[in-house]
Amino acid sequence: MNEINDVPQNASPKTSPKIINTKALVEHDAVIEDHCHISTGAVVNGGVRIGSGSFFGSNAVCKEYIEIGESAVIGCGAIIVKNIPQTP
Numbered sequence: 369m370n371e372i373n374d375v376p377q378n379a380s381p382k383t384s385p386k387i388i389n390t391k392a393l394v395e396h397d398a399v400i401e402d403h404c405h406i407s408t409g410a411v412v413n414g415g416v417r418i419g420s421g422s423f424f425g426s427n428a429v430c431k432e433y434i435e436i437g438e439s440a441v442i443g444c445g446a447i448i449v450k451n452i453p454q455t456p
Contacts, residue, residue, distance in 0.1 A: 395432075407444070419454060 385402035388394060392410045401420035406412065409427040416430050419438035430436070430448040437454030 401438075 386400055386404050388406045389408040391408055392406045394412045395414040397415045398412045399417045403421045404418050406424045407426040410424045411429040413432040415433040418436045421439040422436055424442045425444035428442045428446040434448055436452045439455040440452050
Protein backbone atom coordinates (compact mmCIF):
# COMPACT_ATOMS: atom_id res chain seq x y z
CA MET A 369 0.00 0.00 0.00
CA ASN A 370 1.37 3.43 -0.97
CA GLU A 371 0.77 6.30 1.41
CA ILE A 372 0.99 10.03 0.84
CA ASN A 373 0.37 12.32 3.81
CA ASP A 374 -0.86 9.35 5.85
CA VAL A 375 -3.76 8.77 3.43
CA PRO A 376 -3.86 5.24 1.98
CA GLN A 377 -4.10 5.14 -1.81
CA ASN A 378 -6.30 2.63 -3.62
CA ALA A 379 -7.66 1.31 -0.32
CA SER A 380 -11.07 -0.19 0.32
CA PRO A 381 -13.71 2.24 1.66
CA LYS A 382 -14.42 -0.31 4.39
CA THR A 383 -10.89 -0.02 5.78
CA SER A 384 -10.00 3.59 5.05
CA PRO A 385 -11.70 6.86 5.94
CA LYS A 386 -10.35 8.51 2.73
CA ILE A 387 -9.32 7.34 -0.71
CA ILE A 388 -7.04 9.42 -2.92
CA ASN A 389 -6.34 7.54 -6.14
CA THR A 390 -3.20 7.45 -8.22
CA LYS A 391 -2.31 10.66 -10.09
CA ALA A 392 -4.83 12.75 -8.14
CA LEU A 393 -3.40 16.11 -7.09
CA VAL A 394 -4.31 17.64 -3.73
CA GLU A 395 -2.74 21.07 -3.25
CA HIS A 396 -1.74 23.05 -0.15
CA ASP A 397 -4.21 23.72 2.68
CA ALA A 398 -6.91 21.51 1.11
CA VAL A 399 -9.08 19.68 3.65
CA ILE A 400 -10.57 16.32 2.70
CA GLU A 401 -12.88 14.99 5.38
CA ASP A 402 -13.49 11.31 6.19
CA HIS A 403 -15.12 8.83 3.81
CA CYS A 404 -14.28 10.84 0.68
CA HIS A 405 -13.11 9.37 -2.60
CA ILE A 406 -10.85 11.43 -4.86
CA SER A 407 -10.62 9.65 -8.22
CA THR A 408 -7.72 9.24 -10.63
CA GLY A 409 -6.49 12.45 -12.23
CA ALA A 410 -8.65 14.76 -10.11
CA VAL A 411 -7.19 18.15 -9.13
CA VAL A 412 -8.12 19.71 -5.78
CA ASN A 413 -6.52 23.17 -5.63
CA GLY A 414 -5.35 25.04 -2.54
CA GLY A 415 -7.72 25.96 0.26
CA VAL A 416 -10.53 23.65 -0.92
CA ARG A 417 -12.68 21.89 1.69
CA ILE A 418 -14.44 18.65 0.68
CA GLY A 419 -17.15 17.49 3.10
CA SER A 420 -17.39 13.95 4.44
CA GLY A 421 -18.82 11.22 2.24
CA SER A 422 -18.20 13.13 -0.99
CA PHE A 423 -17.09 11.62 -4.30
CA PHE A 424 -14.81 13.55 -6.66
CA GLY A 425 -14.83 12.02 -10.16
CA SER A 426 -11.90 11.27 -12.47
CA ASN A 427 -10.24 14.32 -14.04
CA ALA A 428 -12.54 16.72 -12.15
CA VAL A 429 -10.92 20.05 -11.25
CA CYS A 430 -11.81 22.33 -8.36
CA LYS A 431 -10.81 26.01 -8.31
CA GLU A 432 -9.01 27.22 -5.17
CA TYR A 433 -10.89 28.17 -1.94
CA ILE A 434 -14.12 26.32 -2.82
CA GLU A 435 -16.29 24.49 -0.27
CA ILE A 436 -17.95 21.24 -1.28
CA GLY A 437 -20.65 20.06 1.13
CA GLU A 438 -21.10 16.62 2.67
CA SER A 439 -22.18 13.72 0.45
CA ALA A 440 -21.65 15.71 -2.76
CA VAL A 441 -21.01 13.84 -6.00
CA ILE A 442 -18.73 15.60 -8.49
CA GLY A 443 -18.90 14.03 -11.95
CA CYS A 444 -15.97 12.96 -14.09
CA GLY A 445 -14.37 15.89 -15.90
CA ALA A 446 -16.34 18.52 -13.95
CA ILE A 447 -14.85 21.97 -13.40
CA ILE A 448 -15.95 23.42 -10.07
CA VAL A 449 -15.86 27.23 -9.80
CA LYS A 450 -18.59 27.81 -7.15
CA ASN A 451 -19.31 26.39 -3.71
CA ILE A 452 -21.46 23.25 -3.70
CA PRO A 453 -23.99 22.85 -0.86
CA GLN A 454 -24.42 19.73 1.26
CA THR A 455 -26.52 17.02 -0.38
CA PRO A 456 -29.67 16.29 1.68
